[in-house]
Structures are given as structure tokens and as C-alpha cells.
Amino acid sequence: MYVCVCHGISEKRLSQAVLEGAQSFEQLQSCTGVATCCGACEPCARQVLVETLDSKPRSPQAA
Numbered sequence: 001m002y003v004c005v006c007h008g009i010s011e012k013r014l015s016q017a018v019l020e021g022a023q024s025f026e027q028l029q030s031c032t033g034v035a036t037c038c039g040a041c042e043p044c045a046r047q048v049l050v051e052t053l054d055s056k057p058r059s060p061q062a063a
């Protein structure tokens with residue numbers, strides 16, 4: 001399912017970017033370009049960010 005229609009970014013692409021290291025909405029924006037056009041996808045993109053961070057396995061060092 002597409003989150004960002006302007007840039008054709010799917011939910012899967014966003015969660016992949018989070019798993020690859022994006023930890024804030026700003027980082028997600030800079031690595032995927034999400035919500036940098038009309039901004040309508042921002043709430044949905046933020047939700048994917050939070051949900052992916054929550055489900056992401058934490059490294060032992062970060063605990």
C-alpha cells in the first residue's frame with residue numbers, strides 16, 4: 001500500500017528504511033523523500049515509523 005502518493009513510497013519501503021537505521025521522522029524524510037512534497041502522508045508516515053521502531057529488535061548494547 002502506498003503511503004506517499006507524490007513519491008510513490010510504500011509502507012514497506014518506509015519500514016525498511018527504519019530497519020536500516022532511520023530513527024526519526026526527519027531521517028526518514030531525508031532517506032526516502034517521504035512527506036517532502038504535499039505533506040499529506042506525514043501522519044501515516046509517522047505512524048509507520050513508530051510502529052516499526054516498536055517492533056524492531058533492540059540491540060543488547062542499547063538496552
Ligand code: FES
Nearest residue numbers: 004006037038039
Ligand atoms: S503524499 Fe507524500 S508528500 Fe504528498
